[in-house]
Structure formats: structure tokens, C-alpha cells
Amino acid sequence: MSGSTPGSQLFRVSDRPDRVMSHMAEFAETAGSLDFPCVFAPMALRKDELLFGVGDVAYDGWGVAVTLMDLAAEAIWEDPDQVVVLWLDGIGSSSLEEDHAAFRKLLLVLLQAGGEWPAEAPLDPEDPKWNFWYRGIDFFINVSTRHHLLRRSRNLGHPFTLVVQSRASFDRLPVQATAARRQIRGRIAEYDAVEVSPHLGTHGAAPELPQYFLGDRNGCPYTAIAENDIAQRTVAAQEQV
Numbered sequence: 001m002s003g004s005t006p007g008s009q010l011f012r013v014s015d016r017p018d019r020v021m022s023h024m025a026e027f028a029e030t031a032g033s034l035d036f037p038c039v040f041a042p043m044a045l046r047k048d049e050l051l052f053g054v055g056d057v058a059y060d061g062w063g064v065a066v067t068l069m070d071l072a073a074e075a076i077w078e079d080p081d082q083v084v085v086l087w088l089d090g091i092g093s094s095s096l097e098e099d100h101a102a103f104r105k106l107l108l109v110l111l112q113a114g115g116e117w118p119a120e121a122p123l124d125p126e127d128p129k130w131n132f133w134y135r136g137i138d139f140f141i142n143v144s145t146r147h148h149l150l151r152r153s154r155n156l157g158h159p160f161t162l163v164v165q166s167r168a169s170f171d172r173l174p175v176q177a178t179a180a181r182r183q184i185r186g187r188i189a190e191y192d193a194v195e196v197s198p199h200l201g202t203h204g205a206a207p208e209l210p211q212y213f214l215g216d217r218n219g220c221p222y223t224a225i226a227e228n229d230i231a232q233r234t235v236a237a238q239e240q241v
Contacts, residue, residue, distance in 0.1 A: 010051040010071050010084065020054050023087050026157025037153045037187035039180075044083065051075055051084045054159075058090025065106055066113045072164050073135035081169045087159040096147040096216055099160065103143055103213050110134055125209040128201075131167055132208070140167040143213040150194040150216045167203060194218065 011017065016024050031041040044050050053071055055064030065088060072084040088106075093099045114134035122130040131138035142163040148155040156163075181202070189196050194217055199210040 010053045010068075010075060012048050012051060013045065014048050016052065020052065020087065023054065023157060023159050024052070026159075027085065027161075030156050035187075035191060037184050037191050039184065039187070049083070051082060052087070053084065054087040054089065056090040057088050058092060062106065062109045064088075066109065069110055069114070069134055069139075069164070073137050073139075076137050076166050077135075080166055081172060083163065083165045083169075085156075086162040086164060088162070089159055091160045093145070093147070093160070096145065099143075099145040099147055100213055100215075102160065107132070126207050128203070128205050128207055130208055131203075132212075138167045139164055140170070140208070141212045148214075148216055151192050151197070151214055153188050153191050154214055167208070170203070 013024065013028075028045060030036060031038070032045045034042060036042065051072075053068040055068050057064060065086075068086045068088075072086065075082045075084055091099070091102050093102055110132075117133045118136075121133055124130060132141065133139070142154075144154045144156040144161040144163065146155060146158050185196055185200060197211075197214045197218055199206070199214060201207070201211070
């Protein structure tokens with residue numbers, strides 16, 4: 001998985017290509033700080049456990065995002081607990097609203113490309129047991145952008161950033177999941193300049209999709225993503241299986 005060609009391979013901190021030096025520095029400064037809400041991030045950085053990928057949407061189109069997600073899926077099949085950080089350059093957004101529109105486009109592209117939607121998986125994103133399936137993996141996607149100013153926990157530097165992992169990996173945390181969730185959300189409340197989002201919940205008890213992209217204020221109209229479009233594409237993906 002290591003290498004020096006951004007967009008075609010994933011890499012670790014220890015073998016990062018020169019192109020991503022600024023991205024990596026911003027990410028390490030934020031996610032590696034001791035006050036960052038996710039207590040697992042600084043440790044993962046120190047142990048060089050994270051995988052990274054980068055692509056330029058402006059140059060290569062959305063296909064580069066598909067390539068990166070394919071690589072992330074491959075890595076997670078090899079290690080179900082792997083966390084992958086994907087940087088998408090060239091989005092060209094100037095606001096959080098435009099970031100949200102870009103993410104909605106990305107999800108629709110991935111739904112069309114990913115296939116392998118389990119026959120028994122819920123189709124309705126409002127179903128608390130719904131997951132975003134891609135290449136047979138129940139992905140959880142955390143979106144962070146430079147336009148998240150109040151919700152600082154969703155700002156990992158200048159690039160449009162996706163932190164992806166299997167949702168099931170949360171159930172295999174080295175500590176009790178409920179206690180870890182409570183601790184992290186308590187730290188979020190102290191770290192952010194806005195109240196903890198009401199969309200943050202527990203899988204099986206709250207819809208998952210609105211948690212991927214959180215607005216900079218609670219109740220904003222783009223905290224949830226065009227569920228009808230996602231549901232329609234989900235049905236199409238399932239029919240391909």
C-alpha cells in the first residue's frame with residue numbers, strides 16, 4: 001500500500017510523497033494535538049497506523065475519488081480496523097454550502113460505482129440500521145473542510161478531507177464503545193464553538209447519513225443529504241447484486 005504516486009496508491013506518514021507535505025503538516029497539527037476530540041487520532045499518528053490518499057478532482061474528475069475509495073476498500077478488506085484519510089484537491093468550493101453540494105455529488109458517484117449492496121441491507125437512509133455500502137464494506141465517512149469554522153472538530157486543514165473506515169470497526173474499539181463515545185462527544189463540546197450536533201447518535205438508534213457531513217450550526221438545511229436521491233441510487237445498487 002505504500003508508495004510515492006498520489007492518487008494511485010495509499011501511503012503512510014513515514015513514506016508520504018513531497019506533494020502532500022502541507023496537507024500532512026496541517027492534519028498532524030490538528031488531529032495530532034492532545035486537545036483534539038478523537039482521543040485515538042494522536043496515538044494512530046504516533047504509531048503510523050493511518051493510511052492516506054490524495055487526488056485532484058479538478059484535474060482527474062470524480063473518477064479519482066472512486067479510485068481512492070477502491071484503494072480504501074482494499075485496505076479495509078486487508079485490515080477491517082484500518083482508518084484511511086483521503087484528501088480531495090480541486091473541489092473549488094468557497095463555502096460550506098458548496099462543500100456539501102460536492103459531497104452529495106461524490107456520494108451519488110460512489111453509489112453508481114460501488115455496487116455490492118447487500119440484499120438484506122436497509123435501503124432507506126432514514127432507517128437507523130442503514131449503512132453506506134461500497135465494495136462490500138459498511139463505510140462510515142467523516143467529512144472535514146476548511147469552511148468548518150465553528151465546528152472545529154470537522155476542520156482538518158485546507159483540503160477537502162474524508163476520514164473513512166468500516167462502521168463495524170467502532171464496535172471493536174479497544175475500550176468500551178459507549179464510554180469512548182461519551183468521552184469523545186464531551187471533548188467535542190469543549191473543542192467546538194457550537195453545540196454538539198443533534199445528528200450525532202448511535203448506530204441502530206439514529207440515522208447514519210446526516211452524521212457524515214455536519215453543518216457549522218445546528219438546524220442548518222444541509223446537515224442531511226437529499227435522502228430521496230440516495231435512496232433511489234441505493235435501490236439501483238442493490239439491484240445490481
